Amino acid sequence: MASPVSIKDVATRAKVSVGTVSNVLNRPEVVTPATRDRVLSAIRELGFVRNDAARQLRSGTPRAIGLVVLDVANPFFTDVARGVEDTASEAGHAVILCNTDESAQREARHVELLAEQRVHGVLITPVDPGVVGRLRERGLSVVLLDHPTDEPDLCSVAVDDRAGGELAVTHLLAEGYERIVMVNGPSHIHQPRQRHRGALDAVRKAGRPAGVLEELKVPGLNVACGQRAAEQLLARAERPDAVFCANDLLALGVLQVFVRGGVRVPEDIAIVGYDDIDFAAAAAVPLTSVRQPRQQIGRTAAELVIAETMEPESHEHRHVLFTPELVVRDSSRRPRRRRSR
Amino acid sequence: MASPVSIKDVATRAKVSVGTVSNVLNRPEVVTPATRDRVLSAIRELGFVRNDAARQLRSGTPRAIGLVVLDVANPFFTDVARGVEDTASEAGHAVILCNTDESAQREARHVELLAEQRVHGVLITPVDPGVVGRLRERGLSVVLLDHPTDEPDLCSVAVDDRAGGELAVTHLLAEGYERIVMVNGPSHIHQPRQRHRGALDAVRKAGRPAGVLEELKVPGLNVACGQRAAEQLLARAERPDAVFCANDLLALGVLQVFVRGGVRVPEDIAIVGYDDIDFAAAAAVPLTSVRQPRQQIGRTAAELVIAETMEPESHEHRHVLFTPELVVRDSSRRPRRRRSR
DNA sequence: TCCGGGTCGTGAAACGTTTTAAGGCCTTCA
DNA sequence: TGAAGGCCTTAAAACGTTTCACGACCCGGA
Numbered sequence: 055m056a057s058p059v060s061i062k063d064v065a066t067r068a069k070v071s072v073g074t075v076s077n078v079l080n081r082p083e084v085v086t087p088a089t090r091d092r093v094l095s096a097i098r099e100l101g102f103v104r105n106d107a108a109r110q111l112r113s114g115t116p117r118a119i120g121l122v123v124l125d126v127a128n129p130f131f132t133d134v135a136r137g138v139e140d141t142a143s144e145a146g147h148a149v150i151l152c153n154t155d156e157s158a159q160r161e162a163r164h165v166e167l168l169a170e171q172r173v174h175g176v177l178i179t180p181v182d183p184g185v186v187g188r189l190r191e192r193g194l195s196v197v198l199l200d201h202p203t204d205e206p207d208l209c210s211v212a213v214d215d216r217a218g219g220e221l222a223v224t225h226l227l228a229e230g231y232e233r234i235v236m237v238n239g240p241s242h243i244h245q246p247r248q249r250h251r252g253a254l255d256a257v258r259k260a261g262r263p264a265g266v267l268e269e270l271k272v273p274g275l276n277v278a279c280g281q282r283a284a285e286q287l288l289a290r291a292e293r294p295d296a297v298f299c300a301n302d303l304l305a306l307g308v309l310q311v312f313v314r315g316g317v318r319v320p321e322d323i324a325i326v327g328y329d330d331i332d333f334a335a336a337a338a339v340p341l342t343s344v345r346q347p348r349q350q351i352g353r354t355a356a357e358l359v360i361a362e363t364m365e366p367e368s369h370e371h372r373h374v375l376f377t378p379e380l381v382v383r384d385s386s387r388r389p390r391r392r393r394s395r
Numbered sequence: 396m397a398s399p400v401s402i403k404d405v406a407t408r409a410k411v412s413v414g415t416v417s418n419v420l421n422r423p424e425v426v427t428p429a430t431r432d433r434v435l436s437a438i439r440e441l442g443f444v445r446n447d448a449a450r451q452l453r454s455g456t457p458r459a460i461g462l463v464v465l466d467v468a469n470p471f472f473t474d475v476a477r478g479v480e481d482t483a484s485e486a487g488h489a490v491i492l493c494n495t496d497e498s499a500q501r502e503a504r505h506v507e508l509l510a511e512q513r514v515h516g517v518l519i520t521p522v523d524p525g526v527v528g529r530l531r532e533r534g535l536s537v538v539l540l541d542h543p544t545d546e547p548d549l550c551s552v553a554v555d556d557r558a559g560g561e562l563a564v565t566h567l568l569a570e571g572y573e574r575i576v577m578v579n580g581p582s583h584i585h586q587p588r589q590r591h592r593g594a595l596d597a598v599r600k601a602g603r604p605a606g607v608l609e610e611l612k613v614p615g616l617n618v619a620c621g622q623r624a625a626e627q628l629l630a631r632a633e634r635p636d637a638v639f640c641a642n643d644l645l646a647l648g649v650l651q652v653f654v655r656g657g658v659r660v661p662e663d664i665a666i667v668g669y670d671d672i673d674f675a676a677a678a679a680v681p682l683t684s685v686r687q688p689r690q691q692i693g694r695t696a697a698e699l700v701i702a703e704t705m706e707p708e709s710h711e712h713r714h715v716l717f718t719p720e721l722v723v724r725d726s727s728r729r730p731r732r733r734r735s736r
Numbered sequence: 737t738c739c740g741g742g743t744c745g746t747g748a749a750a751c752g753t754t755t756t757a758a759g760g761c762c763t764t765c766a
Numbered sequence: 767t768g769a770a771g772g773c774c775t776t777a778a779a780a781c782g783t784t785t786c787a788c789g790a791c792c793c794g795g796a
Contacts, residue, residue, distance in 0.1 A: 108782035338679030
């Protein structure tokens with residue numbers, strides 16, 4: 055039932071030595087077409103499959119890379135994973151997927167597993183900052199995902215969150231909105247903090263008073279928090295004319311409450327989200343959002359780690375910072391009606 | 396830089412034989428605490444990491460399972476993957492992720508890779524029906540994902556789509572809706588076909604005339620197709636009073652067009668979706684939807700494959716069929732106002 | 737006829753584990 | 767004091783590849 059057929063069986067059947075079979079597999083050009091064919095048919099007839107464990111043991115070159123993310127179910131990482139898998143599979147590498155759920159303990163367990171598997175390299179959004187050092191001690195290439203750094207001796211791939219925040223608010227100001235509230239996540243997380251900085255940059259560069267932008271912090275980056283934030287805003291005597299949310303889940307929550315409360319979007323209040331998840335375009339009012347090249351991030355990271363492990367000597371570590379892009383939809387377009395007043 | 400420290404180095408340092416080190420690693424109870432400690436400190440000092448390739452080569456027991464899906468970026472598979480990874484990691488197994496994009500060629504390439512890696516087993520939503528046979532010939536355990544089958548010699552895990560369709564329409568009928576349109580995907584795909592059958596079941600069991608349910612087929616299961624379907628429906632002289640969509644993406648598309656067209660949901664037309672994706676609850680009108688236990692599917696599948704490879708002899712193949720659940724939200728609640736008329 | 741050179745194929749070592757039979761040492765008991 | 771027996775430890779074989787130094791063979795030229 056199992057596949058106990060080894061290179062040796064193939065050799066016997068084809069009446070050659072095991073070395074020759076190995077050559078057919080790895081350097082077909084050095085063996086005569088006649089014998090090559092003989093070997094190939096033996097392989098086919100026996101249903102031989104290379105044992106990668108033995109291969110790796112001898113050659114020392116593994117054929118897998120590790121991908122350690124907080125949670126694949128998070129749309130951001132889902133698409134990153136997709137990109138990683140695409141690139142890896144083109145290069146003939148397997149991708150080992152690990153979710154840490156932001157638990158250092160889970161992370162440690164996964165990293166241990168990856169080290170034992172002798173993966174080529176690891177793409178990781180670290181939970182415990184120390185984990186990167188431990189990986190590198192073990193001789194693994196590491197590429198940081200969505201975790202900007204200046205460390206000169208490793209690669210990283212991230213998106214410029216500050217630029218994203220600036221894009222969003224610059225757009226709102228250009229459309230003529232003047233009382234903007236940024237619904238933002240907790241500032242101990244890197245991304246919300248940067249996005250807010252970018253928003254401030256936009257105000258400054260536009261030469262507007264700091265007062266046009268207010269920050270409203272919420273405890274989480276999810277729909278429920280967005281709903282609560284929206285309720286607060288509606289309860290105010292003076293409402294903002296635009297809301298910039300630190301991610302699309304918040305934005306959808308806000309939008310939902312606005313729609314149900316009879317607030318017209320964008321006529322009464324405009325909304326801009328962040329991430330451009332699939333459903334941003336499908337919302338009741340299609341949502342303007344800041345798009346990050348998620349698959350591209352994954353692809354680039356995989357390329358970097360493969361390149362590094364191919365040429366450990368000559369490899370130059372790079373910090374790739376992608377620039378996000380603003381996708382303008384109905385939720386933030388200055389309506390004609392209003393413009394002409 | 397790399398990690399060239401082997402069990403042999405540990406043995407030398409701890410002044411024992413390699414066999415003893417192996418024992419410490421695998422059967423600590425047979426070795427004296429004193430020597431065990433000596434070995435353990437040697438391991439720590441040297442930063443030794445087991446080489447899984449060698450381990451697997453000798454022992455024959457791999458520590459990875461393969462997960463082959465159409466596309467992890469599809470929310471259904473995302474959650475399944477999450478469940479698989481959870482269970483696998485508890486059992487100390489790595490998960491190798493593969494996307495086929497419904498291409499038999501990509502599928503074949505991935506399966507080849509998995510076979511070479513000598514994975515424990517494979518969880519797969521097959522594209523080419525023949526691939527399962529080829530996997531089994533090679534002695535791999537296979538569990539079919541979301542692909543119901545009666546084959547007695549393998550396991551499968553799926554959801555009862557027919558029951559799901561029935562649930563949705565039974566609910567609509569019970570709420571008093573009487574002109575129901577099912578916006579359905581192409582019927583060469585298994586799931587839409589089954590869901591429609593279930594819908595018919597519901598009509599029959601409720602003792603209603605077949606005319607209360609109409610099927611409107613669309614070419615794809617995405618937002619754009621939903622929008623087009625909704626436009627068609629609005630153009631009709633006689634509109635339905637409820638729409639059941641074969642998945643949530645369709646439903647969101649329908650909802651978006653309805654909202655923008657001034658159709659009140661559910662007062663004028665109710666909507667029920669399928670999948671209960673995260674955004675169903677966050678839609679402008681929270682969407683009633685049929686929920687599938689996605690993570691649970693992944694967990695169960697992983698358990699089955701691990702069980703099968705642990706006890707290849709005594710293992711009994713099972714076909715697990717989960718029953719979906721209806722999550723009722725605003726989009727299909729019979730509004731008071733109307734009920735009291 | 738002999739030699740040189742090139743082309744193919746061979747055989748054995750090596751990779752880092754696990755596993756097993758065998759051996760060493762102690763203790764215990766007669 | 768010797769033997770039996772138990773407990774730890776050891777040494778060596780085995781897993782399935784790749785790699786590399788070497789040898790066999792063939793062909794053409796002198």
